[in-house]
Amino acid sequence: MSLKHGLLGLLNYGSMTGYELDKAFKASLSFFWQAKTSQIYRELDAMERHGWLTSQRVIQSEKPNKRVYTITEDGKEELVKWLSSPESDIVDAMHVRSxxxxxxxxxxxxxxxxxxxxxxxxxxxxxxxxxxxxxxxxxxxxxxxxxxxxxxxxxxxxxxxxxxxxxxxxxxxxxxxxxxxxxxxxx
Amino acid sequence: MSLKHGLLGLLNYGSMTGYELDKAFKASLSFFWQAKTSQIYRELDAMERHGWLTSQRVIQSEKPNKRVYTITEDGKEELVKWLSSPESDIVDAMHVRSxxxxxxxxxxxxxxxxxxxxxxxxxxxxxxxxxxxxxxxxxxxxxxxxxxxxxxxxxxxxxxxxxxxxxxxxxxxxxxxxxxxxxxxxx
DNA sequence: TTAATCATGTAACACGTTACATGATTGC
DNA sequence: GCAATCATGTAACGTGTTACATGATTAA
Known part of the structure; x- marks a missing residue:
């Protein structure tokens, strides 16, 4: 579930639209985790259903409407929980996949x-x-x-x-x- | 499609059952590519549909019946074709995923x-x-x-x-x- | 005038993981 | 008596990829 936690980590810095998240992801996390735009939107959807974030639709006249995502308390809890249990990912890092x-x-x-x-x-x-x-x-x-x-x-x-x-x-x-x-x- | 080509490579050494392939895979290729038994059986199925291999069912009395897979000419061609076009995997190898x-x-x-x-x-x-x-x-x-x-x-x-x-x-x-x-x- | 940017997604498919099922034989 | 080995899979779910759709604004 690393994509979800990566997005959670970025949203923890501040609320963003899916589009902005996609760019932020590609400008930083993509060095060690790759994701397509369509996948990011799908994961945001799933995360909202999990209650880790909420979204507000913002109507714009000059530009397409957008949806701003905000991390919830549950989302922050999940992030902290994830950060405190790295063992499985450490084990995983020992496996080359090439x-x-x-x-x-x-x-x-x-x-x-x-x-x-x-x-x-x-x-x-x-x-x-x-x-x-x-x-x-x-x-x-x-x-x-x-x-x-x-x-x-x-x-x-x-x-x-x-x-x-x-x-x-x-x-x-x-x-x-x-x-x-x-x-x-x-x- | 690396799992398929890994299995193709192993079958190129000689015919094997799915069970033997699974063990051979885990004893060698698993160092750089991991796969579950169930996935190996599924891929073998797909490869047979592609015409890359054929299978013969062997009835055994003392042990469970088995299915022996054999690489076809089409399969050998595909293996050679794959080996001669490494570029995309070289590019891919530059991307860490961790x-x-x-x-x-x-x-x-x-x-x-x-x-x-x-x-x-x-x-x-x-x-x-x-x-x-x-x-x-x-x-x-x-x-x-x-x-x-x-x-x-x-x-x-x-x-x-x-x-x-x-x-x-x-x-x-x-x-x-x-x-x-x-x-x-x-x- | 063409490309890039803004901004969202859906649908289908491919690949990977988890859980479950069956049942005999052989070695400790 | 119990675990391991032999030998096969199915089903459901999760994650990643590809292709497609829409349409306005702005900078070169």
């Missing part, structure tokens, strides 16, 4: 050349993502400026540090893997 | 003590997983002994190297993160 690794696993069915190409492409993407982290960092800083809370931005930085560690690990892993396959080509 | 990181992101809503506890628990789990890799490596070696193919085991080793890099990255990241928060406590 279709790419499945391809590496079955790479013996293709040529070494093809496998090398795939690994080199992966390496290049890691580099790009590593550089892209600066952009993500700026996005987080922008949002941090809106919400302006020193305490929160500390943790956002820690999340970005995770990204750096993740992509660095990807780089040094591909270096090793490529070396093994190149050795195979020569040997 | 409910745990969402918790870190919102950790400002809790105390530093609670956040430290969570990070320390994560760190401990990384250590355990890192040690557990040896077990996974043995499982892969066992399966490698059954299939016995030098070429394949090269790639299986590379996958295990990824695991090492991943958990090592987790360890050094938590060290940094914990240091930042402990500094916060003192400062």
């Amino acid at each position: 279709a790419f690794l499945m391809r590496v696993f079955f790479a013996g069915e293709t040529s070494i050349q093809q496998s090398l190409e795939m690994l080199r492409r992966y390496r290049q993407k890691c580099l790009e993502s590593s550089e892209g982290l600066r952009v993500a960092y700026d996005a987080i800083s922008d949002y941090g400026a809106i919400v302006s809370d020193e305490k929160k931005s500390k943790y956002w930085e820690i999340v970005v540090l995770y990204g750096e560690a993740f992509f660095d690990a990807g780089l040094s892993w591909t270096d090793k893997a490529i070396a093994i396959l190149e050795e195979e080509l020569r040997g | 409910a745990f990181l969402m918790r870190v992101f919102f950790a400002g809503e809790t105390s530093i003590q609670q956040s430290l506890e969570m990070l320390r628990r994560y760190r401990q789990k990384c250590l355990e997983s890192s040690e557990g890799l040896r077990v996974a490596y043995d499982a892969i070696s066992d399966y490698g002994a059954i299939v016995s193919d030098e070429k394949k085991s090269k790639y299986w080793e590379i996958v295990v190297l990824y695991g090492e890099a991943f958990f090592d990255a987790g360890l050094s990241w938590t060290d940094k993160a914990i240091a930042i928060l402990e500094e916060e406590l003192r400062g």
